[in-house]
Amino acid sequence: MAKSKSAYSTPTKLGKIDTHIIVVWVDNEASVLSRVVGLFSGRGYNIESLAVAEVDQRNNLSRITIVTTGTPQVIEQIVLQLKKLVPVHKVGNFKRDDKKVIFKEMALLKIAANPGKIKKALNTCKKYNPVILDQTNKSAVIQITALRREIDSVIKNLKPFGLVSASRTGAVAMTRGAEIFN
């Protein structure tokens, strides 16, 4: 680091950075998303992906799923800071390699090509629950659900088969087995 005359201390060594999935249950009210997102941007935390929708109409609850990276200390802070927000009910925190949790992202992929290539494209996707949502003799829209890196690689592999547009969601998460997160 260049010699600085800053009034503040120099950063200490960074710890190991992990990817975590943070699940936040919030009151579904105006500006709640900007409170959550603003907390991340304001404190310099990272957001890799974000998924949010109302999950309980009666109690007016939304579930926000955020994929983030940080040192263990930063992840701990994220959880504690989120818990302080008034509309936040509870916060779940899972490591991405946690075997007890399922993570899924969805992608809609538009292929513009001849039927032969579309078939090959479909074949490329076959491991990821492909569903054809729309098909003409010149195009197809395929829906897949998979992990982030799998979708990344599918998209790469589909390029030669006429992929013209990809639309993706952020990850959503659910624990395995009968237990629910409290």
Added chain:
Amino acid sequence: MPKLFSGAEIVFKCLEDQKVEHIFGYPGGAVLPIYDELKNHPSIKHILVRHEQGAGHAAEGYARSTGKPGVVLVTSGPGATNVVTALTDAYMDSVPLVCISGQVPTHLIGTDAFQECDTTGITRPCTKHNWLVKDINDLPRIMHEAFKVATTGRPGPVLVDIPKDIQFAKAKYFKPKKEKKLNGKTPNRFNQKEVDQLVDLMKKASKPVFYTGGGVINSGPKASELLRELVALTGFPITSTLQGLGAYPGDDNQFLGMLGMHGTYEANNAMHDCDLLINIGARFDDRITGKIDEFSPKSKKVHIDIDPSSINKIVKVDLAIVGDVSEVIKSTTKTLKKKNLNLEKSNKHKISKWWQQIQKWRTKKSLNFINSEKIIKPQHAVQRLYELTKNQDTYITTEVGQHQMWAAQHYKFNKPNRWMTSGGLGTMGYGLPAAIGVQVAHPKKLVVDIAGEASILMTMQEISTAVQYNLPIKIFILNNQYMGMVRQWQELLHEKNYSESYSEALPDFVKLAEAYGCVGIRAEHPDELDEKIEEMINTDRPVIFDCHVDQAENCYPMIPSGKPHNQMLLGPKDQEENKITGKGKSLV
């Protein structure tokens, strides 16, 4: 059918039910219905400021000196943006504020209407929570919730943005409910096991130190009493952050003085060498810890805080106790008494060597300065002010800079809520409006703003407020014609390149005082200082005291640059031997 009230009436009914006696504010188009309603509520007194920032800081001074939430009322657009600095200041220093802002009518929101701004958007990062009231039926609930959020847990500012049409609209009013916890946010989450662990650590420690902060003040006067009892019971030394001053008597022998960048030699060395550090209601601020890697390397660390997110944020601790400081201290004292009645005596023996070491550090007399007979030294001025005011219950506010540190070092506080200073945000211009708020809350008490001439000019206009309401605040300006702290850093770190830190043109503060309709006093020579200070104290009107001090004086001791607590820079003599070099510069 129940009676319907207008939004403006509901605002005041809420304020009455929340036992609000004073609000600080400034009218404007979008809050006129609320101002119109003011006349019908004689129990609530409005203090008209000269700038909304002043309203915010006045409310902070009010809140800090009383423990009650401060209430601010401003208009939309510039009214709201002007109060942002004060909200941020309150957020950083955990001061309970409820700010009510007017907003353009609902149907104009988002159209760039006259005096419209995205108030809730702008204030979201500097409030604990904020609300835009879009439905009149939500107003009573939101108002009560606002007070609840501001005052519970770790206190802080909140803002309620009320569009003008909502102020006119009518709805039923509800009294505050004995409500359930807000989304499970409970303040006390500690258990007896944790307290037992703490007591165990205390028993084993041979070099313990208490490090206490603003959390003790925020926990109420009872917390300070309990703290005094705990400290007496254990015989441990205690040091305090800037915000915690007054929680423990400043002139007590167990008190080591303030710690941190401009803390005492004994306090900082005790922090560095201790084997048990008990943090009560402080947050390991970067002005306290210095270099994190070398912060208190040999100690077990305990952190008692009401805010779970303060734990392990900066310094990893061995034992965390999340709860209200009063409650935790109470349990600790109880457990101490129950478990080991002799702890006081056995401890005294055990830690006597530690006290001997502390006495050695004390002999350095790190707050000493070379006094002068020709020119007023700023430290001397603060010391004289202390000596001449210590016999009455005095409230001190400050601006930000050297004078603030000298005030913290040389003014000894014996009670909580007597010291109001902007620590976290470091807001120049805080002290004058804060003094107004303090004086409003304590009309008979002596309120002094220890100020610098640069800071005071940032909110100078509020002296007009003091005159209007006959608030006899004393503005004690340590005038060195420099932004002193900036000048000091430039001297130490930037080769004495005093870039833009000298004020070429300053007003004649005595004439300025007269122009505002208050009293101006000037002191230029040490001989006249006491007499002039007496004159100031005995004047029952607002006073601006222009104290001309040594322009070249620096604030010592200080932890320089890349150095841990045990390598402090002492006064001018010591400096010759320990020049700050290369890498260290970044840390001042």
